[in-house]
Amino acid sequence: MAALAFDEATLDRHGVTREEYERIVSLMGREPNLTELGLFSVMWSEHCSYKSSRVHLKTLPTEGKRVVQGPGENAGAVDIGDGLAAVFKIESHNHPSFIEPYQGAATGVGGIIRDIFTMGARPIALLNSLRFGAIESPQTRRIVDGVVRGIGGYGNSIGIPTIGGEVMFDERYAGNPLVNVFCLGIARQDEIVKGAATGVGNAIYYVGAKTGRDGIHGATMASAEFDEKSAEKRPAVQVGDPFMEKLLLEACLEVMQTDACVGVQDMGAAGLTCSTCETGARGGVGVEIDVAKVPQRESGMTPYEIMLSESQERMLLIVKRGREKEVEAIFEKWDLHAVHIGEVTADDKLRVKHNGVVVAEVPNLGLTDEAPVYRRPYADLPGRIAGNALKAADLKPLPSATDALMTLLGSANIASKRWIYRQYDHMVRGNTFALTGLTAGVVRVKGTPRALAMSADGNGRYCELDPRQGAKLAVAEAARNVACAGGQPIGATNCLNFGNPQRPEIMWQLAEAVAGIGEACRALDTPITGGNVSLYNETEGRAILPTPVIGVVGVIENADRVTTRVFPSAGLDVVLLGDGLGELGGSEYLKTVHGLIKGEAPKLDLAREKALHEWLYTSIAAGLLKSAHDCSDGGLAVTLAECCFDSGGIGVDVTVPAAASDGGVDLTAATLFGESASRAVVSVAPGDTAAVLAAATTLGVPAKKIGVTGGSAIAIAIDGKGGVIEVSVADAEARWSTGLSKWFGPKDQG
Amino acid sequence: MRFAVIVFPGSNCDHEAQYTTETVLGQDVSMVWHKETSIGPADAVILPGGFSHGDYLRTGAIARFSPVMGAVKAFAEKGGPVLGICNGFQILQESGLLPGAMLRNSDLRFHCEFVHVRVEQNDTPFTRLCTPGQVLKVPISHGEGNFFAAPDVIADLEKNRRIVFRYVTASGDVTDAANPNGSLASIAGVCSAQRNVVGLMPHPERACDPRLGSEEGLILFRSVIDQFASTDAMQAV
Numbered sequence: 001m002a003a004l005a006f007d008e009a010t011l012d013r014h015g016v017t018r019e020e021y022e023r024i025v026s027l028m029g030r031e032p033n034l035t036e037l038g039l040f041s042v043m044w045s046e047h048c049s050y051k052s053s054r055v056h057l058k059t060l061p062t063e064g065k066r067v068v069q070g071p072g073e074n075a076g077a078v079d080i081g082d083g084l085a086a087v088f089k090i091e092s093h094n095h096p097s098f099i100e101p102y103q104g105a106a107t108g109v110g111g112i113i114r115d116i117f118t119m120g121a122r123p124i125a126l127l128n129s130l131r132f133g134a135i136e137s138p139q140t141r142r143i144v145d146g147v148v149r150g151i152g153g154y155g156n157s158i159g160i161p162t163i164g165g166e167v168m169f170d171e172r173y174a175g176n177p178l179v180n181v182f183c184l185g186i187a188r189q190d191e192i193v194k195g196a197a198t199g200v201g202n203a204i205y206y207v208g209a210k211t212g213r214d215g216i217h218g219a220t221m222a223s224a225e226f227d228e229k230s231a232e233k234r235p236a237v238q239v240g241d242p243f244m245e246k247l248l249l250e251a252c253l254e255v256m257q258t259d260a261c262v263g264v265q266d267m268g269a270a271g272l273t274c275s276t277c278e279t280g281a282r283g284g285v286g287v288e289i290d291v292a293k294v295p296q297r298e299s300g301m302t303p304y305e306i307m308l309s310e311s312q313e314r315m316l317l318i319v320k321r322g323r324e325k326e327v328e329a330i331f332e333k334w335d336l337h338a339v340h341i342g343e344v345t346a347d348d349k350l351r352v353k354h355n356g357v358v359v360a361e362v363p364n365l366g367l368t369d370e371a372p373v374y375r376r377p378y379a380d381l382p383g384r385i386a387g388n389a390l391k392a393a394d395l396k397p398l399p400s401a402t403d404a405l406m407t408l409l410g411s412a413n414i415a416s417k418r419w420i421y422r423q424y425d426h427m428v429r430g431n432t433f434a435l436t437g438l439t440a441g442v443v444r445v446k447g448t449p450r451a452l453a454m455s456a457d458g459n460g461r462y463c464e465l466d467p468r469q470g471a472k473l474a475v476a477e478a479a480r481n482v483a484c485a486g487g488q489p490i491g492a493t494n495c496l497n498f499g500n501p502q503r504p505e506i507m508w509q510l511a512e513a514v515a516g517i518g519e520a521c522r523a524l525d526t527p528i529t530g531g532n533v534s535l536y537n538e539t540e541g542r543a544i545l546p547t548p549v550i551g552v553v554g555v556i557e558n559a560d561r562v563t564t565r566v567f568p569s570a571g572l573d574v575v576l577l578g579d580g581l582g583e584l585g586g587s588e589y590l591k592t593v594h595g596l597i598k599g600e601a602p603k604l605d606l607a608r609e610k611a612l613h614e615w616l617y618t619s620i621a622a623g624l625l626k627s628a629h630d631c632s633d634g635g636l637a638v639t640l641a642e643c644c645f646d647s648g649g650i651g652v653d654v655t656v657p658a659a660a661s662d663g664g665v666d667l668t669a670a671t672l673f674g675e676s677a678s679r680a681v682v683s684v685a686p687g688d689t690a691a692v693l694a695a696a697t698t699l700g701v702p703a704k705k706i707g708v709t710g711g712s713a714i715a716i717a718i719d720g721k722g723g724v725i726e727v728s729v730a731d732a733e734a735r736w737s738t739g740l741s742k743w744f745g746p747k748d749q750g
Numbered sequence: 751m752r753f754a755v756i757v758f759p760g761s762n763c764d765h766e767a768q769y770t771t772e773t774v775l776g777q778d779v780s781m782v783w784h785k786e787t788s789i790g791p792a793d794a795v796i797l798p799g800g801f802s803h804g805d806y807l808r809t810g811a812i813a814r815f816s817p818v819m820g821a822v823k824a825f826a827e828k829g830g831p832v833l834g835i836c837n838g839f840q841i842l843q844e845s846g847l848l849p850g851a852m853l854r855n856s857d858l859r860f861h862c863e864f865v866h867v868r869v870e871q872n873d874t875p876f877t878r879l880c881t882p883g884q885v886l887k888v889p890i891s892h893g894e895g896n897f898f899a900a901p902d903v904i905a906d907l908e909k910n911r912r913i914v915f916r917y918v919t920a921s922g923d924v925t926d927a928a929n930p931n932g933s934l935a936s937i938a939g940v941c942s943a944q945r946n947v948v949g950l951m952p953h954p955e956r957a958c959d960p961r962l963g964s965e966e967g968l969i970l971f972r973s974v975i976d977q978f979a980s981t982d983a984m985q986a987v
Contacts, residue, residue, distance in 0.1 A: 152860050156891070157801040159762020243760050243804025333783075334759065425862045425891045427956050427963075428799075430766035434963035444961070446769065562961065745857065 005031045014041035020372055027366040035304045035352065035360040039367060042217065042270035042308055043277065046535050049371035052501035053533045056514040064527040066490045074115040074195050074266065076529020077187070078491035080555050082448050085192060087121035088184040090129075090456060090495040090551045092534035096237040097179040101146025105179050106154040106240035107312050112183040113160060114266035114315070117249050120193035120256045121185030124429055125443050126155050128165040128181045129456040129495070129549045133174025135412040135743050140169070143177050145744070150240075151181070152423045157242035158249065161432050162424035164441030166457060169412045170591070173460075175539030180495045180532075182456050182551045186445060193256050195265040195275075196282035197318045197344050202262060204276070204289055204342035205324075207331055208248050208314040212297035214238045215271070215310025225500055225538040244313040251334040252315060258330075260323035267314040273307045273367070275316040276342075277350045280364040283318075287364070288351040289342030303352055303359045318344060378507035388465055390585060390599035390664045401637070401668055401724040404593055405714075406735050408634045408673070409641060411592045415739025416645070436646045437564035439484040439630055444559045451559035453487030455479075455552055458497075459633075460545025461586040462601040467509040469601040470586075471516030471548045476609045476677055477632055478552035479524050483613035484628040484680060486563050486620035487554025492521055494531040494550050499543025501535050509546040510535075517548060523606035524613070526552055545597075554617070563620045565629035567647045570710035572626055573689045574643075574654055577612055577696060577703050578679030580636060582659030582670030588633045589673035599664065602677050609678045611699040616680060619695060624688050631679035637672040637725060639681050641714050644729045645736060651729050654707030655717040671718050672725065683709055751978040752778040754792035756822065756838075758813045759784065763799035763835065766955040771796070774958050775971055784816035794831040794875070794974050795822055797838025799891070799953060809852060809894050810840035819845055831875035831974050832947040836892055839939070839949030848940055848949045849907065850899035852892075856932025860893040864963055865930050867915040867938045867952055868922050874914055874941045876948045879973040885922045886915075886966040888952040890930055895951040897933035897940075904935055915939035915950050 004021065011021055014037055024040050025031055032040065046052060062070040068085045069077035075089035093108025109126065116123045128151055133140040155162045160183070197204070215238040255261050263283065265275040272294065280287040291306040301309075317338070319327050324340065331338040345351070350367065352360040363370075399407070408414050426432055433442040433451065440455040457478040463470030479489040494517055499506040521528055537544045556562055567574075584590055585599025619625050631639040640652055656671060663670030684692050689705055696703035714732055716725040753771045757764045764781065772779040782789050789795060802813035813819070819841075826832045826847055834842040842848040855861060866887055869880040880886075899907070907913050915938040919928045929936045931951075939950025954967025 149860075156860060156862075156893075157760070157762075157804065159800060241804070243801060243806070246760055246762070246801075246804075333785075422863045423860045425860070427862060427889055427891060427953070428762055428766075430763075430769060430956050430958070430962065433961055446773075559961065 006037065015045060016041055020044060023372060027363065027370060035307065036362055038304045038308050039273050039360060039362055042273055043367040044371045048270050048274060050533055051372050052374050052376050052535060053496065053510060054373050055375055056511050059514060060518045060528045061522045062527050062529065064525065067527050067529060068189050069192060069529065071530045074118045076491065076493060077192060078529060078553060079189065080445065080452065081450060083189050084445065085187050085189045086184055086452055086553055087116055087119045087187050088182065088493055088553055089115050089530045090180055090182040090493045090549065091532040092495050092497060093179045093181065094176060094497060094534050094537055097147055098177055100237040101143045102150040103237055103239050105147040105150030107238045108179050108181045109151055109154040110240045110242065110245050110312055111268045112181045113158065113245065114268065116183045116185040117252055118195065118264050118266045119187060120191050121187035122253060123160045123183050123185040124431055125184045125441060125454065126160055126162040126181065127441055127454060127456045127551065128162065129458060130165065130167045131173040131178035131460065131547060132169050134171045135169045137174060140174060141743055147177065147179055148420050148423055154240050154242045156425040158246045159428045161426045161428045163426050163432050163443060164455065167417055167420060170460065170545060172545045176537040176544045178497050178547060180456065180549045184454060184553065193264050195279050196263045197279040197285050197287055198262050198283040199320065200285060200344050200346045201321050202344045203319045203321060203324055203340050204287060204344065205317040205319050205327065205338045206294055206314065206341045207317060207336055207338045209241060209244050209311055210295040210297040211306055211309045212311045213301065213305055213309060216305055216308045225536050238310050238312045240312050247334045247336055248313055248315055251331050251336055255327055255330050258326060260326050261317050261319050263318040265316045267316060269310065271308060271310045277364045277367040279316065279318060280350055281368040286345035286347040286349045286351065287342060288345050290353040290356065292355045293339055293341040295339055303354045307352060376501055376507045377504050378511050379504040380508050381505045388598050392665055394596055394598060395594050395665055398666055398669060401672055402727050404589065404673065405637050405641065405725055406727065406732065408588060408592055408638055409732055409736040410739040412740050413588055414634050414638055416737050417740060419741035419744060433562050437566035439481040439565055440487065442485050442562050449558055451556040451562055453482045453485040453554045453556055455481035456549055457481065458547050458549035460547040461591060461597050463513060463546040463548065464597055465586045465599065466601040467512040467546050468516035469604065471513040472520040472604050473602060473677055474548055474550045475517055475520035475524060476604055477630065478550045479526055479613055480630040482552050482554035483616040484630050486556045486561050486617055488617045489524060489526045489552050489554040489613060492526040492528050492550055492552045494528055494548060496533045497537055497544060497547040497549065498535050499538045506543055513546060513548045517550065520606060524610050558621060561620050561623060563625055563628050565643055566627055567643050567650045567652065567683050567709045568626050570650055572683040572709045573686050573705050574652060574707045574709060575682050575684055575689065575692060575703055576656065576706045577701055579676065579702050580657065580659040580671055580674055581676040582661035582663040583674045583676050584663035584665055584670055587635065587673055587675045589635065589669060602675050604677045608700065611701050612678050612680060615696055615699045615701050619692060624684060624692050626683040626685065628680055628682045631681060632675060635673040635675050637716060640716060641732050643681055644714055645733050649712055649729045650709055651711035651713045652707060652709050653711055653715045655719055656706050657704065657719050658721065668718065668724055751793040751975060752780060752791060753794050753796055754780045754782045754789040755796045755798055756782050756784060756818055758802035758816060760802045760804055761798050761800035763953065763955065767796045767798040770955045770958045771971060775975065777975065782818060784818045787817045787821060789818065789821045789825060793978050795825055797834040797841055799836030799838060802837055802841060810837060810844040813841045814844040823847065826947050829944060829946050833876055834949035835953055835955060836951055839951060842947060842949045847947050848942060849903050850897050850940065852894045853896040853898045854894050855896050861930050862891040864889050865952060866918050866920050866928065868918040870916055871911050871914050874945045874948050875974045875977045876970045877914060877973055879969050879976055883922060885918060885920065887964045888954050888957045888967045890952045892951055895931045897937040899934065907940060910943065912940050913937055914941050914948055
């Protein structure tokens with residue numbers, strides 16, 4: 001073909017391959033100009049186009065009787081009764097959070113909140129799922145501090161409570177911390193607003209912060225690996241303004257109460273480009289704007305820069321012709337200036353003008369639905385499984401079981417996260433159930449008897465050993481956490497964090513994980529209503545642990561029944577649900593005590609898992625459970641210890657069944673610290689125990705009374721082996737309480 | 751009775767203040783936008799928490815210039831009960847209706863957690879149903895709640911019994927460990943010289959449902975409702 005308008009270096013800088021360029025030329029029927037190339041560059045980036053993951057994502061279950069809105073809009077929605085919908089999504093802000101932790105995390109929160117109120121929903125809760133390098137590293141602690149301050153700085157100010165989350169530390173995240181943020185809002189089902197432009201002649205409005213040069217090519221940055229020059233990319237990270245977003249939130253919700261507005265889209269990744277072409281594509285119309293009318297923070301900005309800027313806190317509204325003044329007046333009340341920048345047109349193009357001169361004209365669908373889709377080759381690394389086999393010779397001599405428990409309780413992964421969550425306003429809006437000891441975040445739904453429970457979970461170690469199994473376990477754990485609080489899981493969202501998809505073994509991890517999520521979500525009746533993919537989480541050729549994070553939302557029909565993990569009193573029966581198979585593979589014990597990620601990920605029987613959830617939320621609804629805690633990281637011993645924490649020192653005395661296997665290591669360790677799935681520990685008034693056990697039998701859930709609450713010690717014996725752990729609750733709780741905070745300033749203790 | 755809840759841009763506890771007074775306690779509530787110059791027919795005023803104008807400058811420093819603050823001052827001067835919660839307290843300080851200023855918390859971190867405060871004075875409209883020394887479990891949620899004032903101001907507050915709430919242990923003792931933010935004299939809340947304007951950093955409006963952790967904040971609102979009922983009864987006589 002003839003000489004191209006752009007050299008290789010220009011295409012490289014735009015992250016556009018030669019083949020992709022040829023596709024652009026064929027879609028347009030001509031070569032693009034530089035502005036047009038910029039539009040394709042951001043819209044066809046991995047971040048916006050999902051070009052590597054799309055073929056796999058299509059296999060996920062997205063439908064169900066409670067699904068009000070599946071993937072494809074700004075967020076998903078499920079039916080929570082009374083004509084209301086829970087609107088929710090999880091999203092990553094990994095790359096910016098490594099480059100500039102505070103602003104990266106803050107703008108991640110800002111972005112996901114916009115996705116929710118764009119749908120016409122009032123945001124009422126935030127969760128986050130965080131991964132950092134080893135806590136021993138000062139660099140990690142600097143990133144932790146910045147990310148936590150950033151999440152708090154944004155969420156606290158805008159007034160949406162951060163009600164829960166999870167944090168894990170592993171050196172594999174040192175160069176690529178993960179910041180996944182989840183937001184949930186409430187909307188009337190019949191008032192959900194879509195991100196579609198309709199009605200030729202309707203006005204396109206721009207509202208919010210002015211456009212600056214920040215974040216240009218942010219989406220492209222998020223679609224590349226890191227190297228030693230990453231710090232130079234700092235200008236591609238945006239700066240958040242939660243006050244501006246608070247005004248936008250209130251004003252937009254007020255505008256949506258009128259019917260003057262036919263569509264709304266926030267400007268997140270790829271900014272004005274994405275919001276214009278996506279609303280046009282969804283509505284099957286054209287969109288014409290004049291970028292000279294866009295409010296600008298800096299002088300001399302080119303159309304290219306204006307279209308690609310990722311300045312935060314901006315919204316695009318499509319307003320009915322003739323209703324413009326009404327909408328403008330509402331924004332004026334909030335001291336926001338809504339600017340009329342264009343119109344909906346009858347063709348199918350995104351037409352960008354600059355002072356009336358056309359500077360770009362591209363088919364909307366070319367930027368969106370017709371973006372390339374790659375079936376990238378994928379394959380497991382040969383010999384990987386054999387290399388992961390756990391051998392007794394890998395292990396150091398075992399410390400005493402009590403010492404091992406204390407080590408686990410004091411490790412940053414298991415220790416109390418109070419140091420983090422007390423920096424988040426987790427109560428604002430007055431809906432949050434007392435946080436201490438809840439296995440999931442719980443907020444009441446005002447005006448109804450219900451509450452919503454939500455949890456975000458993932459386990460990179462399991463996924464490293466077996467991505468399909470690890471992803472299934474993540475779905476199971478998130479749903480189990482919701483069920484332990486009393487919620488019936490009804491919907492899910494996913495955030496897929498992986499390395500470079502151009503490497504077959506990474507692509508294999510992604511494909512396997514998506515298959516696992518699909519299988520588990522189908523079995524547990526929690527359809528995926530949306531989500532996000534973050535690839536290229538690699539630094540200098542080393543990828544993160546593959547980390548799909550699943551957010552699950554559940555409904556608690558009677559908010560008075562919300563249950564925590566904490567033993568409320570002495571003299572209760574302690575009941576163990578599920579069987580311990582002695583699975584030490586991928587366990588926190590192997591990692592923390594022996595420094596290993598080896599073995600097989602735990603098995604999972606999805607039918608039994610679902611039966612356990614049903615037993616949990618129905619028993620809680622019936623008022624039969626005094627506490628409920630899922631058994632996960634750290635195994636049964638850690639679970640039992642955690643049930644004693646925050647109780648005011650109430651102990652537990654149990655004899656647990658020996659695990660079915662010694663985990664290839666040692667029966668005591670396998671019994672106490674193995675992480676078999678589908679298990680929970682509950683406390684029950686003695687008079688209710690028979691009924692509780694009978695209900696479990698009916699549902700096919702193994703259940704056994706293992707002891708009682710009381711005393712001031714955590715005393716654990718193994719059936720047939722005798723006592724193996726004996727430690728005072730006070731000592732164990734002190735270790736657990738300071739395991740994370742001790743790494744920060746002296747004022748941060750306790 | 752009718753509460754006026756003042757809404758500044760960036761207020762984010764206005765919904766809780768409304769919910770508590772209207773839904774939980776069954777009173778009338780007007781939400782008054784900060785650009786209004788009148789608070790309308792109100793029997794008590796609440797300045798809610800939040801981050802007015804983003805609080806990028808000193809907390810409350812911009813909100814005090816809002817048009818509505820003239821009406822709030824006039825209401826206070828006539829003896830009307832005014833409650834400033836968290837950011838509302840900071841705005842009252844900036845407006846000169848209450849003394850002192852807030853520094854950043856002594857550990858330079860935001861704190862959101864339940865604390866205990868001791869009611870030091872029960873001759874304000876918002877504490878009249880409390881017994882002196884009563885301990886309330888209420889949450890705080892702030893980054894700048896470290897009460898500071900010159901020594902003579904603190905001495906004056908002590909002398910004139912204007913320290914209404916102090917941070918204490920669950921059993922009611924003033925200790926450094928129970929002081930979450932470094933406030934001088936463990937001050938969590940104060941009142942005006944006329945005692946009708948009360949400001950506090952903790953959030954009583956978030957402590958109105960035992961499921962959410964506490965309902966011990968309700969007594970502040972019940973107190974002012976009780977005062978209104980008794981004045982009303984007196985006027986009726």
